[in-house]
């Protein structure tokens with residue numbers, strides 16, 4: 001069955017479902033060449049759940065074996081600019097010592113989230129931490145942080161869709177779009 005996704009008139013589509021799928025396919029191929037066969041995927045909730053789910057299936061198709069863990073962490077609340085305060089609910093997964101971690105987030109923005117999480121994973125004894133973000137907004141960086149792998153580099157726009165919300169809306173959109181303004 002072919003399903004047509006009617007774009008929300010409020011949202012400017014930046015990356016269609018097909019563009020996302022094509023980019024993930026190429027990311028998965030590159031990641032599979034870079035990572036060992038067995039990895040621990042850590043997905044930061046809620047925003048990266050869809051990206052992580054799709055990417056993991058592609059990694060499986062490339063022969064990787066993934067344990068998956070989640071950390072719930074947020075910095076935006078219901079606003080469209082970062083509060084600067086990280087809210088962490090949930091703990092860093094156990095048994096990471098000596099493991100290769102693929103740390104996945106939706107958006108690298110000020111850098112606070114990944115900087116904090118990366119430090120925690122180093123402290124937990126991970127042998128290697130490879131970071132992969134769907135979107136990077138380099139112009140917004142406050143804390144220096146570079147992701148190892150980036151899906152798309154974007155300007156300073158507030159985006160939604162494909163797991164990413166505005167006040168808990170729009171996560172179900174199959175595409176990535178920008179809010180007006």
Ligand code: 5GP
Pocket residue numbers: 044047074075076082105106107108109110111112113114157158159160164165166
């Ligand atoms: P950072 O800690 O790098 O400032 O922020 C990263 C987090 O902020 C991302 O994981 C994401 O949850 C949130 N974020 C950054 N930019 C946007 C955006 O354009 N839209 C939404 N919904 N969240 C964003």
Ligand code: MG
Pocket residue numbers: 044045046047048073074105106107113
């Ligand atoms: Mg997030």
